[in-house]
Amino acid sequence: MRRDLATVLVEWQETWIPELIEREFDLSLVPWELNKVVTFAGCRRTGKTYLMFQLINELAKTAEKESIFYINFEDERLEKSIETLTELIPTIEELYGKKERLYLFLDEIQNVENWDSWVRRVNDSRRDVRLFLSGSSSKLSSREIPTSLRGRAITFEVFPLSFREFLKFKEFKIPEWLEFSREKPELLNLLREYVLYGGFPEVVLTGDVRIKRMLVRDYFNTIIALDMVERYGIRNPKELRAFIRLLLNSEYSSLSKLERTMRSLGYSISKATLSNYLRYLQECYFAFPVEVYSPKVKLRIQHPKKVYFVDSSFLTFLSIKFGENFGRLMENTVFIELLRRGKEVNYATGDSWGVDFVLPDEETLIQVSYDVSNPETMERELKALKKAKRLFRWEEAVLITWDTEKKVDGIEIVPLWRFLLEGC
Template structure:
C-alpha cells in the first residue's frame, strides 16, 4: 500500500492540472473547518477541486504542498479505514519539510472507504492542513455531514453550469459593464435558447440532441440506482420510476402526493402515501429535483398547500418529455428557479386568497426580499394583465415597492399604483445573478 500511495502522489505532482471552465463558486476555506463539496452526480465536483488547486498554485503555493487522492481509483480498492492513516504518513515521508507548512489535502469520493469520518477529524486536529472533500450525494449529504463530522464541516453545493458559466465555457464574453450592442444581444438570446433545452451539465455541452438526451437519461438512471435504490433499500421500484418520470416531465407545476397516489391506484400500482413522501425526499436529497412551498406565515398553510416541483436542471426536464413539444414557459420558470437555488435563498411561491399567483417570493440571508414573475412574453394583452395584476396584489400584501418579470427577450419599466415593475430579458437577468 505504501508503494502504491507513493506512486499516486508522485503521479499527481508530475501531471499538469487539466484545463477547466472556471466555476463562480468559491470554497470558504475557513480555519479548522473541513470543506465538503456536494451536489448531483456529474455536475463537476472533481473539476471544482482542480480549480481550488489551481488557485492555490496561482497564490504561489508549491504543487508539492497539495495532495489529491481520488478514492474512485481502482488501485485503492478495497481500502480499509485503518489504512487511511498511511496517506498522510506517506506524504510527509516524501516531503518531511512540508510538515511545518500549511498543506492542502483534497479527497475525492472519500465515502468509498467505510468509517472515513474519524480519520478526517483526527487529520484536521493533528496536522497543519486545509482539507476539502467531495462525495456523491448518495453518502455525503449535508445532514449526514452535520452528524458525522460534528460541526467541523462547512458545505458548498455544486450545480450544473449557470448561464454565465456556459458562456465562459463557450468562450463568449459576458461582461455587462458596457451595454451590449444588437449583435451581442442576439448572441445571448441564441445561447439562452440552447441553454433552456440542453441545460448546464458540463459533459453534454455541445453534444447533439439525441446523444444528449441519452446521456442525461443515463445520469438519472445512475441516481435512481446508486442514490435511491441502493442507499435507501428501495424495493418497490415501479412507482419510484413513475414518480421520477412524472416530476421531470412536468417541471414548474404543483405536485400533490395524494393526487399522484390516486393516479397510481387507478392504474393498479400499489404503494402507500407515506412511502411516496419518502421517495420524494430521496429525490431531493439526491439533488435530482427540488420543491417550493407556498408563501405563508402560517405553518399549517404551508403544509396543507401543494408544493411546486422543479428539476435541478432544465436539460433533465427536456430529456424526459413525452413528446417533442418544447414548453418554453415552464423551462424558463425552471431555469429561473435553479438560478435562485444556487444563491441559497429562501424560496416560495405567492398565491393570494383571490387566486392571484406570483412564481417566486425570495428572502436572502440578509433579509432582502423580492418578487419574481416568469412569463415567456407579455405581448398578449390578457397575459400581461394577469401577470401584472398578480404582482401588484403580491407587492401590496408583501409590502414591497418593486418586482421583476423575467421574459425571453422583452425589456420595460412599468409603474403600477406607485410601485415599479421591471421587465427584463432572461439572458440579462441571469447574467446579473451572483
Template sequence: MISWKGRQKDLYFLKVRIRQKVVAMEEHFRDTIRQKIVDSQARAYPSFTRRDTRIPAVAGKAVAVIGMRRAGKTTLLWQLMQESEESGTGREEMLYFSFEDERLVGMRATDLQLVVEEYYRLHPRLRDNRKVLFCFDEIQVVEGWDAFARRILDSESCRVFLSGSSAKMLSREVGTSMRGRALEATLYPFSFREYLRHRSLEPREEPARWTKRDRSAIRHELEEYLVYGGFPESLGVRGRDRMELLKSYVDVTLLRDVIERHEVSNPTALRRMVRHLLANPAGSFSVNRFHNDLKSQGITAGRESVYDYLGFLEDAFLLRTVPISTTSERRRMVNPRKAYPIDMGLIGPYDRSGKANTGHALETCVYLELCRRGYEVAYVRTGEGYEVDFHATDPEGNEMLIQVCAAAADSKTLAREVRALGKAAEEHPRAELLLITMEPPAGKGLSGKVKTVQAEEWLLEELPWR
C-alpha cells in the first residue's frame, strides 16, 4: 500500500516531468518559430498576379482577408507585403508567418506570444520604434488566436493582417471573435480585369482607343472567362481535370466549412441543394418549393434546416443570394431570392443541360463585379410582373437599374428588356438605367434614358472608390 508521503512524492515527480515537457515543447516552438521567421524574411516574393481587392485602412484595426477556399488569400498577403516594401517599408519590418506547419501542432494561445518575442529578438531596434507589419496566415488553427490578435493591436506598434481557409475565418466568425477590432477584405476569384492581367492581356488603353483587333481579342477572352471562371489554380487546366478540380473545391468547402462546422445531420439534402443552386445560376430559389421537392423524393429535411443550409453556404462563400428590392421586410422574407455561384467556373461541373449558358454566366459575372465594387444589390419585380436583374446602390448612394442580356441585337428581346427597365424606373425614379450586353442593338434604337454598354467595357471600368 502506497503511503501519503509516497503519493506526494509521485505527484511531485509527475509535475516535474510535465514541466520539463512544457519547457521542452516551448524550446521546440521557439526554435521552429525563429527558423520560420528567418526563412520567411529571406524568401523572395513568389510570382503572382496583382489583385485589385480593396483593403480597409483604419488605424488600430486588424484586417481579416476572407473568401472562399482557393481564391488566393495567401497570395494577397504576399502582395500586401511587396506593396509595403515598394512604399518604403523595410523587409525586416514585415513578417509573413503561416501556422499551417506540422512542427507547430499542439501550439496554444499562450505560445503565440513566442512569435512576437522571437521576431523582436531578431530585430530589437524595431520594437516601439517602427510600426511593423504582421501577416498571420492560417492563425485560426491555434485556439484562442483572437485574444492574441486583439492584445498585440493594443500592446505593440504593428499592423495586423489575418487570413485562413477555415470556417473560423469567415465573416460572421471574425466579427464575433475580434469584437469590432477587425475589418474585412473580401477576396473573390479573379475579376475579368485580373483574369486578363493573369494572362498578360490587360488592355492599356481606354475602350475608345481599342482597335478592331483589340476588341476581338478581348471579346474572345470574355467568352472564355464566362466558361472557365477566375479561380487562379484552375486557369490553364482543361477538360476533365478542370471539372474535377473545381468539384474538389466545392466538396472540401462543404465538408470543412459547412458539414463539420455546423454538424449537419442531413448532408444528402445539403448536397442536393448545392447541385441545384450551382446548376441554376441566377435562378429564383424558394425554400418552400425546394423543401417540398425534397419531400417528394423521400428526403427528410425540416424547412428551417433548409433555411439554415442556405445561410451556411453563403457564410462559406460558395454562393451568394440576392433579395427582392423592397422596403417591406415581410415582402423580402416571403419572396424567393436569386442565387449566384461565387464564380462562373462552378456552373459547368454541375450543369447537365449540355447547352451553352452564356446569359446566366454573364449575369453571374455582372453580379460578382457589383459585389467587388461595393454595391448593395437587389432584384426588382414590378407590380405588373416585370423583372429587372439588379437594383444596385453604390457606396456614394447612387442608384442603377441594370438589365443583363447576352444578346440584345434581336428587336423583340431588346423591347422586352427596355420595357422592364422603364417600368422599374417608375418605382426607382432616381436610378440610372443600364443595359449590359455582349451583342448590342444596331443603331441607337433605345429609349433616351436607357444606356447600353458592351459587357467587356463595363467589366473593365475603373472606379474611384475601388
C-alpha cells in the first residue's frame, strides 16, 4: 500500500467536506445509474471542487460514507503518475474493504499523464465504480475529451457564479415576479458589483476590494504558472504575460497586428507562437476568441477575433484601458452568460456598424450598450441591429442596456439584470 495515498484517503474520510453554499445545478442531469464518466471542466477557482462536494452531499444521503472518496491531484504529497491511479482502488479496498459501489471524485486529474487510459479501463471493467473527474483544462470538455473516452463521458462546463447565484451568495432574495420597488436600488448596486468584480466565489464572498484585487491577481499568476507555463512547457513566461496584457487591453485581436506590436516591444515572436498562446488560453478556460459570423471560412480567418475573458474581474484589475469602461465589462458579462447557457456565439460587422453577438442557432442578434439615454447612441445601436437583421434575414434582435426597458421598431430593449435573471 502506498503510504502517501493511504494518508490522503484516510484524511478525507476523517475531515469530509466543508460547509458550502450550493450552486444552481440540476442534480437530475447527473446520470447516476448509467455507466458514464462525469467530468467537470472550467477555469481555476470557478467552483468545480465545491460542485463535486455538492454531489458528494447528495450521494451521502443514500450511499455509505466509506464508499465515497475525493482526491485532489494538486496535493503535493501525491505522485502525479498513472501508478498512483492504478493503486487507488486496491488501496481503498485494503483500507475500507470492498464496497457494493465505489464513488471516486478525482480533482484536477489532467495533472496525471495518460489519465484517460486508466479512466477508460476502470469504466469498462469495473461496473461497481463510478468516476467523477474535474480539471482546469478543456481536455475534459465534451469538445476535446480524449478519443478513448468518447461516448463514455458526460461533461459539465463550470463557469464563475451566474448573477442569480451571486445574489444567493449575497443573501439577496429575488422577488418572485422580478417586479422591483424598494429592492431595485439594492439590486442595481449588487449588479454593478457583479459586473465590476465578477463571479469567482471566493472573490464574491470577500467585501474588501483590496483583497478582491489580490485574489484575482493570484488566480492570474497561478493560471499562467500552472495551466500554461508548466503544462505547455513555455520557455518565456514574460513574453506570454505581455501577450495576455495586450489581449486584455484590446477589443479586437488580429495575430498580424499582435505580432507587430510584440516585436515593437522587443519580443521576437511568430504568428504561429501567438496562435498557440491563444489556443492555450482557451484550453484553460481563461480567454475565448470569437470569430466574425460568415458562411465563408476565409472571411472568418481573415477578420480579427474579439476576445472575452472568463471573468470580468480580470479586465477590472489587470487591464489599463478597460478598468473603467463599464460598457466593455457589461459585454464581457453577457458573453460569459451566453457561454454558460451553451450558446454558439459570433459577432457581426459591416461598413460603420457592428453587432456584439450573433447566435446562429437561434438566429438572434444581441447588442450591448451601457447608456442609451442619448438619442444618438440609441439610434446608432438600433441602426446596427436593423442592418444585421436585413443582412441575415433574421427577426430576433435584442439591445441589452443597464436599466432601460421598452420596445422600439420591433427590437426588444432589456435591462442587464433582466437578461441575466430571465434570458431574452
